[in-house]
Amino acid sequence: MNLHGGRNNIYKIDEMVIRPLQPWTKDVHLFLKYLHDQGFTGVPKPMGLTQHEERVSFLEGDVYTENLPLEMQTDAFMIDLAKLIRQFHDFGARYIHKLTGEEPWMLTAKTTVETMCHGDLAPYNTVIMDNQIIGFIDFDTLHPGSRIWDVAYALYRFVPVMHPENPEDLGTHEDKQRKVKLFLQAYGSEFFNERECFDWMVLRLKYLVDFMTEEASKGNETVISHIEAGHLEGYLKDIHYIQTHWCNQ
């Protein structure tokens, strides 16, 4: 069965997900195995590599590729999400000493290295069942980095903190402020404060814009199609909105 995400070369056979092998997949699997060995089950189990493919366990549940359904846009959801990301980062923080520094990650750390960043924490990479978060999928963007790098992007996507004209935007400014606070309280306030989150959100999105521009110039077809669909323009609009409505507030 084909699985629908951003591309069409991902499919499911016998409760396993088959995805194309990438230069970083071996290192991703080592980390996923570490998480499962440590008892963290909110990620797919690595099930082996072939010459061209990776196999990971299928997490049963729903993945929402656009907005979360209304019944999930709750404070309780934001708190659960923050706690799960915190746990994920705590395990990542214990893992980084195992890295050699030679791993060919897709993304390079733009920050101090404190943990393993998922790199793309968003509803479209989150499996949910009965309003409960089952786990995160799609670890192609895994790389060492800082907690705030992942947190800022998760807030951008899940709160969400976006320009009101972004089709994925929802909720009032007050709703968003409350959700950001609840998220950060549940994650734990010892690592960063609320104000710097928005500066990091801008940096994270600028990095994405630069990454997309560079990949498109190298002929990356997927990225070119995203740019043609208006995604890059959308990020630039969101950046401006965050700078004017959220930074230094």
Ligand SMILES: Nc1ncnc2c1ncn2[C@@H]1O[C@H](COP(=O)(O)OP(=O)(O)O)[C@@H](O)[C@H]1O
């Ligand atoms: N381990 C998994 N468990 C459950 N569903 C998965 C899993 N991996 C992928 N999927 C499904 O396949 C879709 C695409 O996979 P994903 O790994 O996110 O790749 P991409 O975003 O590059 O298309 C996801 O939106 C999800 O519906």
Ligand SMILES: [Mg+2]
């Ligand atoms: Mg995905």
